[in-house]
Amino acid sequence: MIELKQVTKKYGKGAKTTEALSGLDLTVHKGEIFGVIGHSGAGKSTLIRCMNLLERPTSGEVWVDGVDLTKLGKQQLQTQRRKIGMIFQHFNLLSSATVYDNIAFPLRLAHVDKTAVAAKVDELLQLVGLEAHRDKYPAQLSGGQKQRVGIARALASDPQVLLCDEATSALDPQTTDSILKLLLDINRKLHLTIVLITHEMHVIQSICDRVAVIHQGGIVEEGTVTDVFLKPKHPVTREFIQGQAGESAQLALQAPHDGSSRICKLTFLGEKTYDSILSRTARETGVDFAILQGTISKIKDIPYGQLIVRLEGDAETIEKTIQRVTAEGLDVEVMN
């Protein structure tokens, strides 16, 4: 659906040039929710703004829905942009227009007739749950409500793609969750492709199907959220995930152990999360275990659990235990 090919973006001229994106390749499939995560200054905003050419890449191609946007003339680009909705961190609503007029704005730009505009706006107000606020001005709304207006406005021209630039970063955790839930609903109901950028792992974990980690203008890791989240490879990715898991996992790894005991991280995914694999195996092999740390959570709607345990016994028993649980479908990582 979206394909970036060798996209480079440089800001400034001469000695003051900063390269925000360096020959970046990226593919987003139709109908998925694709997340991009990275630190401040990594190039996230530049990346998403290249996807509708708000920022024109210095070189490279930007394909959206089979069209290379970088090759289009001004008017053709304006037409193509109607197929690409965008929402912003600071909402960017027209302060002089009511909720209704804000949502109607893209339709009026496209000269849609009045009755069709009214029907569409009513439908969208209902979708985002703002029927009661149609005649208010943005200044009279809360942050979450403003973002709902932003979403409704972005959906007005029936886009194929929705780009979200830090759409929840200005919101409190509860409001963030309700906006994320709305995005997920829209993705399912309208089969809309969503690209969202964030610096919060929590956002990726809640709704994304695939994720790319961006660092210093390049993608350093990419894959399904479960793969990247449960088996991070790049140090930057690990950092984001550790930030998420917090201190307790660090402490667990520092637990005392002698020569033969092993500290292991066991990852349970999907149905196995609720299975008693560990105690069953321990009974069979006669291994002892101490639970040092445990989490249970969800990636989108797949449950997973992670357990850091110290396995105690002779080397052979421990080895057999690890083989058994691996055969049962757990992922085992020996930490010492």
Place this chain on the structure above:
Amino acid sequence: MWGLDFSVLDWNEIGVASLDTLKMLVASAVFTFILGLPLGVLLYQCSRSSSGWVRAVYNILSVIVNILRSVPFIILIVALIPFTVSIVGVSYGVLGTIPPLVIGAAPFFARLVETSLREVDRGVLEAAQSMGASTWQIILKVLLPEARPGLLAGLTITVVTLVSYTAMSGMVGGGGLGDLAIRYGYYRYQKEVMIISVLAMIVLVQLLQMAGDRLVRHFTRK
């Protein structure tokens, strides 16, 4: 009272003069708006362009605007006499004052327009751009409505400035309250006429400012 005798006043003449001032004011305000608004939008658009020669156009326009703003109005009137005659046929009276008023005030208003357009949140412009708005649509449907309170405030300041310009034009036979004040108050030492004329202008400015503030408040949504 203070040696003043208001019984000598010719109220009829004061009435005619007030009406003349209003005529000059309304006509010059309308033309200043019609000329200054597009000029301000042009200044704003050129200043944001990344193309080298558009920026050159901006610099030229900017210098012209600055020159017109720095010439004292009284000199502008005199300098513009040939131009004024070629447009309205006379260089004195209500009609002859309107062209210099407009030429004097339009650049001033254009600068105020440029400034208030710059205050419009860049993010909103970007949002419109991302929705496929053309440059004209952005100007007409985003910039001008979003800047409306600022534009109205600028217009109020301009009209108030025009009141004092009309008074100055009295110096060179422009008609209106300023003319009256100069002719009677200054040349014939009739302080009473001067006082009444000045009072009338004070009241006018107060009313204009109040109306302007009201409008600004009405359209402010922040």
